[in-house]
Amino acid sequence: MQYQLSDVQHSDAEVLVRQCEIPANRRDPLQTIMFPNANTRLSEEDEEIVMLGLDFYVGYAVWSLEYGSQGMKKAPAPDMRCESWNPATLDTRAWAEVSDRLREERKRVLHGQQTIWRLTSIQVVPEHQRKGIGSMLMQWGCDKADLNRWNSFVMAYPAGVPLYHKFGFKQTGQVxxxxGIFKSMFRESKKAV
Known part of the structure; x- marks a missing residue:
């Protein structure tokens, strides 16, 4: 099967969640911490790149460019307000605790950075994992970082660490x-020629 990269729009979000994110996250440690009582079976419950295969999505990566002296401020976004809704299965205490620890680690690693190209999510449908899709998504992001001379960052859980190492990310800390242990990983830009 051949795969290709394709840009997506915000209107594709629901399809991406249903086809990629939900199946890919069934065994994700962060999801398990946040949703300890969730049923693992499928239920109804700023830049994206997607893999297409036979007219359906099999994976995506979300990379965001962050600005600021501490690498933590994003470019201004339109003021959009949504109603807040938390699923009944969300353990808000565990979510807040882990989120705070991950955020503090990110601040520590990125302190003093002016511009960071951050991988915020990468998901591949389980049936299509280990077929090079994650590498294609990473190659796209790393090429863009190198072209623009941006350093890159990801908070990785154990399953993703080998992929990130393959693309030059180095562990800088852990939570x-x-x-499991989440690892903060940083990649210096390879200067574009």
Missing amino acids: WTEL
């Missing part, structure tokens, strides 16, 4: 959780 311990009850379900």
Whole structure:
């Protein structure tokens, strides 16, 4: 099967979540911490790149460019307000605790950075994993970072670490959780020629 990269729009979000994110996250440690009582079966419950295969999505990556002296401020976005809704299965205490620890680690690593190209999410449908899709998505992001001379960052859970190492990310720290160790990983830009 051949795969290709394709830009997507915000209007594709629901399809991406249903076809890629939900199946890919069934065993994700962060999802398990946040949703300890969730049923793992499928239920109804700023830049994206997507893989297409036979007219359906099999994966995506979301990369965002962050600005600021501490690498934590994003470019201004339109003021959009949405109603807040938390699923009944969300453990808000665990979510807040882990989120705070991950955020503090990110601040520590990115302190003093002016511009960071951050991988915020990468998902590949389980049946299509280990077929080069993650590498294609990473190659696209790393090429863009190198072209623009941006350093890159990702908070990785154990399953993703080998892929990130393959693309030059180096571990800079870690955050311990009850379900595994998240690793902060940083990649210096390879200067474009």
